[in-house]
Each structure stands twice: as structure tokens, then as C-alpha cells.
Amino acid sequence: MKKEFKLAVLPGDGIGPEIMAEAMKVLDAVEQKFQVRFERQFANVGGAAIDRDGKALPDATVEICQASDAILFGSVGGPKWDTLPAEERPERGALLPLRRIFGLFCNLRPAIVFPALTSASSLKEEVIAGGFDILVVRELTGGIYFAQPKGVEGEGGERRGFDTMAYTDAEVERITRVAFDAARKRGKKLVSIDKANVLSTSVLWREVVERVSADYPDVVLSHMYVDNAAMQLVKAPKQFDVLLCPNMFGDILSDEAAMLTGSLGMLPSASLAEGSFGMYEPAGGSAPDIAGKNIANPVAQILSAAMLLRYSCGLADAADAVEKAVENCLAAGLRTGDIYQDADGEQLVSTSAMGDAVVAELIKS
Amino acid sequence: MKKEFKLAVLPGDGIGPEIMAEAMKVLDAVEQKFQVRFERQFANVGGAAIDRDGKALPDATVEICQASDAILFGSVGGPKWDTLPAEERPERGALLPLRRIFGLFCNLRPAIVFPALTSASSLKEEVIAGGFDILVVRELTGGIYFAQPKGVEGEGGERRGFDTMAYTDAEVERITRVAFDAARKRGKKLVSIDKANVLSTSVLWREVVERVSADYPDVVLSHMYVDNAAMQLVKAPKQFDVLLCPNMFGDILSDEAAMLTGSLGMLPSASLAEGSFGMYEPAGGSAPDIAGKNIANPVAQILSAAMLLRYSCGLADAADAVEKAVENCLAAGLRTGDIYQDADGEQLVSTSAMGDAVVAELIKS
Ligand SMILES: [Mg+2]
Ligand SMILES: [Mg+2]
Numbered sequence: 001m002k003k004e005f006k007l008a009v010l011p012g013d014g015i016g017p018e019i020m021a022e023a024m025k026v027l028d029a030v031e032q033k034f035q036v037r038f039e040r041q042f043a044n045v046g047g048a049a050i051d052r053d054g055k056a057l058p059d060a061t062v063e064i065c066q067a068s069d070a071i072l073f074g075s076v077g078g079p080k081w082d083t084l085p086a087e088e089r090p091e092r093g094a095l096l097p098l099r100r101i102f103g104l105f106c107n108l109r110p111a112i113v114f115p116a117l118t119s120a121s122s123l124k125e126e127v128i129a130g131g132f133d134i135l136v137v138r139e140l141t142g143g144i145y146f147a148q149p150k151g152v153e154g155e156g157g158e159r160r161g162f163d164t165m166a167y168t169d170a171e172v173e174r175i176t177r178v179a180f181d182a183a184r185k186r187g188k189k190l191v192s193i194d195k196a197n198v199l200s201t202s203v204l205w206r207e208v209v210e211r212v213s214a215d216y217p218d219v220v221l222s223h224m225y226v227d228n229a230a231m232q233l234v235k236a237p238k239q240f241d242v243l244l245c246p247n248m249f250g251d252i253l254s255d256e257a258a259m260l261t262g263s264l265g266m267l268p269s270a271s272l273a274e275g276s277f278g279m280y281e282p283a284g285g286s287a288p289d290i291a292g293k294n295i296a297n298p299v300a301q302i303l304s305a306a307m308l309l310r311y312s313c314g315l316a317d318a319a320d321a322v323e324k325a326v327e328n329c330l331a332a333g334l335r336t337g338d339i340y341q342d343a344d345g346e347q348l349v350s351t352s353a354m355g356d357a358v359v360a361e362l363i364k365s
Numbered sequence: 366m367k368k369e370f371k372l373a374v375l376p377g378d379g380i381g382p383e384i385m386a387e388a389m390k391v392l393d394a395v396e397q398k399f400q401v402r403f404e405r406q407f408a409n410v411g412g413a414a415i416d417r418d419g420k421a422l423p424d425a426t427v428e429i430c431q432a433s434d435a436i437l438f439g440s441v442g443g444p445k446w447d448t449l450p451a452e453e454r455p456e457r458g459a460l461l462p463l464r465r466i467f468g469l470f471c472n473l474r475p476a477i478v479f480p481a482l483t484s485a486s487s488l489k490e491e492v493i494a495g496g497f498d499i500l501v502v503r504e505l506t507g508g509i510y511f512a513q514p515k516g517v518e519g520e521g522g523e524r525r526g527f528d529t530m531a532y533t534d535a536e537v538e539r540i541t542r543v544a545f546d547a548a549r550k551r552g553k554k555l556v557s558i559d560k561a562n563v564l565s566t567s568v569l570w571r572e573v574v575e576r577v578s579a580d581y582p583d584v585v586l587s588h589m590y591v592d593n594a595a596m597q598l599v600k601a602p603k604q605f606d607v608l609l610c611p612n613m614f615g616d617i618l619s620d621e622a623a624m625l626t627g628s629l630g631m632l633p634s635a636s637l638a639e640g641s642f643g644m645y646e647p648a649g650g651s652a653p654d655i656a657g658k659n660i661a662n663p664v665a666q667i668l669s670a671a672m673l674l675r676y677s678c679g680l681a682d683a684a685d686a687v688e689k690a691v692e693n694c695l696a697a698g699l700r701t702g703d704i705y706q707d708a709d710g711e712q713l714v715s716t717s718a719m720g721d722a723v724v725a726e727l728i729k730s
Contacts, residue, residue: 121489122488122489122492122599122600123487123488123489123599124486124487124488124489127487144509144530144564145563145564147527150564150565151565152565152568152569154533157534157535157538158533158534159533159534159569160531160532160533160534160569161531161532161533161564161565161566161567161568161569161570162512162529162530162531162565162566163529163530163531163564163565163566164527164528164529164530165509165527165528165529165530166525166526166527166528167525167526168519168523168524168525168526169522169523169524169525170522195613198510199509199510199515199526199528200515200516200517200526200527200528201526201527201528202526203517203526204517204524204525204526205526226617227616227617227619227620227621228620230595230617230618230620230621230624231620231621231623231624232624234487234599234621234624234625235487235624248560251591251592252591252592252595252617253595254592255592255593255595255596256592256595256596256598256599256621258596259595259596259597259599259600260599
């Protein structure tokens with residue numbers, strides 16, 4: 001088994017650098033505990049890169065990423081760069097090219113309510129007792145956001161705006177395999193989302209998913225219409241393990257599921273290419289208002305590093321250990337300001353104290 | 366002001382006939398209290414029509430509807446007809462042709478949590494304290510469910526499924542006016558839903574909504590991406606008054622909002638044509654398992670009748686009075702089985718007792 005990995009580390013803007021520092025501590029501890037090595041190359045991205053190199057994704061950064069096994073990404077953006085044209089801003093100027101250059105066709109969005117944090121959800125305790133753990137697998141480079149033709153034709157009050165939703169067999173098959181592989185390693189339940197009663201794209205989608213399912217007899221497959229899924233997430237989120245979604249439906253449902261956890265700042269995400277390359281980043285934003293104060297929650301960045309271990313390094317044991325260390329810290333009552341509720345047994349801690357506590361849990365596990 | 370209205374009454378299957386009977390009592394009381402007259406023609410629809418006339422929407426029923434000012438629809442479908450081809454079944458065989466024949470381009474889906482029923486929601490009490498009242502205005506005959514071309518091209522493993530999302534200026538403008546008119550009579554807040562950062566259809570949609578808004582300076586307009594709306598509904602549903610949605614986004618968000626109320630069986634809906642013609646029906650199903658037992662909840666059917674009074678008859682006072690009578694009955698603790706929680710002050714009542722109570726409240730108001 002491979003023991004050395006090259007990582008591109010892109011801290012970015014806002015709270016990015018300080019939460020990335022905690023993820024680095026955790027990777028140091030993983031090196032020590034699991035006898036592996038992460039050779040890390042730091043690179044500029046986002047607003048920091050605009051200020052220094054004139055664009056959000058400098059060529060040097062791309063080269064470092066190309067020489068790596070995976071990218072650990074912080075977060076980008078802030079009011080300083082909001083007046084730039086949209087395509088030059090940190091968010092679009094960095095993330096869209098990275099997706100394109102590296103062929104990141106698959107977005108993994110876990111929506112996890114840790115048992116210790118059920119009170120943060122806007123759902124009633126009885127609906128989420130014990131927490132839930134949903135993985136949304138979203139197709140990221142096809143579907144209605146990218147297919148052609150799209151545009152506005154006609155003039156005056158006689159215009160017609162149009163977009164094309166489309167998927168090919170090959171596009172559906174590769175995302176479906178990622179979802180089945182993930183389900184096989186988790187709760188072995190896959191719900192594929194479509195609208196096959198009205199969309200031809202969904203008819204094809206459902207057929208391919210059914211066909212691929214023959215290779216995964218150990219995973220229970222079902223199909224659900226997207227509108228029903230939007231309801232079922234609210235009514236009974238614990239019924240779900242893995243949700244497989246076309247691009248737009250995944251965009252909507254992953255956000256709904258994330259919000260149902262009540263702690264968006266806790267959630268990691270992964271964008272995967274074919275093979276093992278991937279980019280890992282917190283689902284939340286750069287939170288410039290609290291940057292540099294050592295109060296941000298580093299958990300999303302640490303859990304992003306755990307996803308990197310799992311999906312790009314094949315280190316499932318190390319990923320499990322990091323996730324368990326985070327869960328133990330939360331169960332012990334440690335809380336950064338965003339999740340502190342002043343309840344019995346809670347202790348308000350800083351960014352670095354939370355990172356240190358995760359490292360301590362990991363080492364002693 | 367018009368004093369006489371012709372109504373086509375289509376009770377349908379399952380619980381349809383018995384909840385329709387309660388709505389009829391309420392219309393009788395409205396006649397008495399507001400000096401109006403509803404000339405009612407009953408007609409077969411759904412499974413009942415299949416059994417008697419061989420199809421879900423007999424010509425005689427269409428003729429009765431065409432001679433009416435509005436349709437009050439019960440509910441259709443049941444296991445007896447589930448083996449028929451999809452397009453002949455009660456649901457598609459009746460509802461789709463009715464939409465087409467009468468040009469029902471606008472779907473109104475209220476999502477209301479009555480203050481007395483906040484405990485039915487899966488959301489925490491503090492999120493929905495005092496209840497909420499959202500009206501989803503969904504475009505019903507355009508967008509990606511209907512635009513052409515759509516299909517599957519290619520063969521073997523090289524196929525491509527595709528659908529077209531499209532809207533014209535005229536289509537957006539007429540649904541936008543319905544939404545602004547409704548908002549003007551309610552909380553004067555309109556949120557238009559789109560995905561204008563990636564969809565050309567949404568760019569056109571947003572431009573038209575902005576243009577129409579000039580005619581409604583008293584209504585506060587804002588725009589929200591569909592994925593953010595899916596989150597905001599969960600996080601803070603009370604922020605919303607009227608949501609204006611393209612067809613598919615409305616399909617998803619209206620179901621999510623309805624489920625957030627926790628009492629789907631309480632919700633009415635309306636499908637409107639240009640002018641004042643409309644069809645009104647409960648948002649829930651025909652519930653064949655409890656049909657004929659006098660235990661079904663008639664509130665959705667009664668509130669559908671209230672929407673008919675409001676939108677097709679222009680009888681806003683009568684509509685308000687019916688809605689207030691329902692609210693009073695719930696506040697007094699009356700509960701059919703579906704919403705009975707055995708809490709202090711609750712009284713379990715039958716279908717007909719609930720209808721009688723609404724009538725009594727209405728008469729004394
Ligand atoms: Mg989204
Ligand atoms: Mg729907």
C-alpha cells in the first residue's frame with residue numbers, strides 16, 4: 001500500500017488559513033499514528049492570489065495541483081473582491097477552472113447531525129434522535145447547468161429563454177458507480193433521485209442506474225422523485241443513507257439536507273475526478289467577518305481532510321479515526337462559538353483548541 | 366356584484382364524496398350568510414367515472430365544467446384502477462386533460478401551519494411559533510415538463526437523454542401578475558425563485574419579474590436561488606409570504622413547504638386559468654383506506670371551497686369567513702383522527718362533525 005502522498009494545500013481567504021492550520025495538525029497526527037507521509041505544497045488561491053498574482057487561480061497553483069494526489073482547499077472570497085466582474089472573483093475564478101482542469105465530475109456532500117448536536121437542527125428532536133448521516137452524491141459537470149443549447153432568442157416582448165437538460169449513458173454510469181461504491185462502504189442503501197414521470201433525461205438516468213445496480217447486489221437500490229425527496233428529507237431524514245442525484249437536483253437537495261443538520265459550518269465536501277484525484281473543502285464560506293480571531297470552527301476543514309484520506313489516499317482507517325476523534329470532542333462538550341449553546345456540559349473553545357483536542361483524541365485512540 | 370355562480374362539483378373517489386359533502390354544507394352556509402347562490406352540477410370523475418362511463422374524464426363531465434364558473438374537485442384514484450395504463454388511470458386520465466382543456470396555467474399551493482397545529486410540524490416549535498402561511502404560486506403548463514424537444518437519441522450504450530427548459534416573456538408575465546396580485550392581497554412580500562446564475566431561462570424569468578414589479582410598488586420583491594430557497598424554507602419559513610416559481614422549482618418547493626406544515630391533509634390547492642375560471646382541490650390524495658368511515662379530514666376540501674370563493678367568485682369576505690371558521694374550530698380543539706394527538710383540550714371528531722362545526726362557526730361569525 002502506498003505510504004507517501006503529495007498534497008496541494010490551498011488555504012485561501014478569510015478563515016481559510018486558520019482552519020487549514022488545524023487540518024495540518026491533524027494530518028501530522030495521522031502521519032505519526034498510521035505510518036504514512038503527506039508531502040504538502042502550499043499554494044495561493046482566491047483573493048489572496050488575486051492580490052499577489054493578479055488572478056484567483058495562478059498558473060503556479062495549477063502546476064502544484066497537477067503534481068499532487070489531491071487538493072485540500074480552504075475557502076475563498078470576501079468583500080474586498082466583490083466589486084470584480086463575477087468570473088474574476090475568487091469563487092468563480094478559482095473553483096470553476098479547478099473543476100474543469102481536473103475533471104471533477106462528482107460532488108460528495110455529507111449531511112451529518114452528530115448525536116451531540118441534534119439541538120442545532122431546526123427539526124424536532126424526535127425526528128432526528130441519535131443524529132443522521134446522509135451522503136449526497138451529485139453529478140457536477142453535466143445536466144442542465146452545462147448542456148447545450150442554452151440562451152435567449154427573439155426580441156422585445158417576444159423572447160424565449162431556453163436551457164437543455166441532458167445526460168449520456170457514460171455520464172450517468174460513472175457517477176452511479178461512485179454512489180454505489182460509497183453506499184457499499186456505508187449503510188448499503190442507495191436512493192436515486194429523478195423525475196422519470198415527466199423527464200426523458202430521467203428515464204435514461206433510471207435505466208442506467210438499474211443496469212449498474214446488477215454489479216452491486218449487496219446495495220439496496222430505490223428510486224424517488226425529486227419533489228418527494230424534498231418532502232421525505234424534512235419528514236424522516238434518517239431513512240436515507242446515500243442519495244444519487246443529477247446535477248441540479250443534487251444542488252437543491254444537498255443544500256436542503258445540509259441545512260437540516262443546523263450546522264453548515266461543520267460539513268465537508270469532496271469533488272472527485274475519475275481515478276483517485278479529488279479536491280476537498282468545507283461546504284461553508286470564508287466568513288471574513290470572523291477571520292483572524294481564532295474563533296472559527298475548524299471541524300469542516302478537518303472532516304474535509306478525512307474525506308481526502310478516504311477517497312484519494314485509500315486510508316479508510318485513518319479517515320474513520322479522524323471522524324471518530326471529532327465526534328468524541330463534540331460528545332465531550334467542546335464547542336466553537338458557532339455551535340455553542342450555553343448548555344450544561346458545553347465548553348466554549350477556540351479554533352486552535354478544537355484542533356488540539358481532535359489531535360489528542362486521535363493520538364490516544 | 367355577481368350573486369349567482371355555476372359550480373361543477375366533481376367528488377371523485379375514496380374520501381372524495383364524504384369530504385365534498387362537508388364542503389357543500391359550508392357553501393350552503395355561505396349562500397345564507399352572504400346572500401349569494403351557488404348552482405351546483407355534480408359530475409363523475411376518476412375511478413368512479415371509469416367504472417360508469419369507461420373513462421376518467423367523460424365528455425358529459427367536461428361539458429358541465431365548461432358551463433360553469435369553477436370546478437370544485439374532490440380526489441381521484443385507488444388500488445382498483447392501479448393496473449390500468451398510466452395515462453388511463455384516474456389521476457392522469459382526469460387531471461391532465463382538465464388542465465389542458467381549461468388552460469390552467471397557474472397552481473396555487475398554500476402551506477399553512479395553523480397556530481393550533483404547530484406541534485404537527487417536524488420543525489421545532491421555536492422555528493414556527495405562531496404558525497406560518499406561505500403561498501406557492503407555481504407555473505403549471507410551461508417549463509421543462511412541457512417544452513420541446515425532449516427524448517432519448519442514439520442506441521446501445523451511446524444514448525443521450527434530453528429535455529428542454531423554456532419560458533417566453535408572455536408565459537412569465539401572466540404567472541408573475543397572478544403572484545403579485547395575490548401578494549398585494551396578503552403580506553405584500555414576493556420572493557421569485559430562479560437559478561439565474563446558471564440558467565438562461567432564469568435570466569429571462571428574472572428580467573420579466575422585475576419589469577412587472579413596476580406595476581406593484583406596494584409589493585416588496587426579492588429574488589432567491591432555488592437551492593437557497595430549499596434551505597431557507599427549513600431554516601426560517603416565517604420569512605416567506607408568496608413564492609413565485611417556474612414549474613419544476615414550484616413542484617419541488619411546494620411539496621417541501623407542504624410537508625413542513627406536518628398536516629398535508631389540511632391543505633387546499635387551486636389551478637387557475639386566465640380570467641376567473643379555476644379548479645380547486647385538496648392537495649392530498651383520495652385515501653381509499655379510510656374512505657366511507659366518516660373519519661377523513663374535510664378541512665382541505667372546505668379550504669379549497671374557500672379558495673374558489675376568493676379566486677373564481679371574487680367573494681373575499683366569504684373566503685375569509687370560511688378560513689376563520691376553520692381556524693376557530695382548530696383553536697377550539699376539534700380534531701379528526703389524522704391530526705388528533707391526544708393532547709389536553711383536543712376532541713376527536715368525525716368528518717361530518719368537523720363540517721358541522723365549521724358551519725356553526727361560520728353562521729355565528
Ligand atoms: Mg446548491
Ligand atoms: Mg410535486
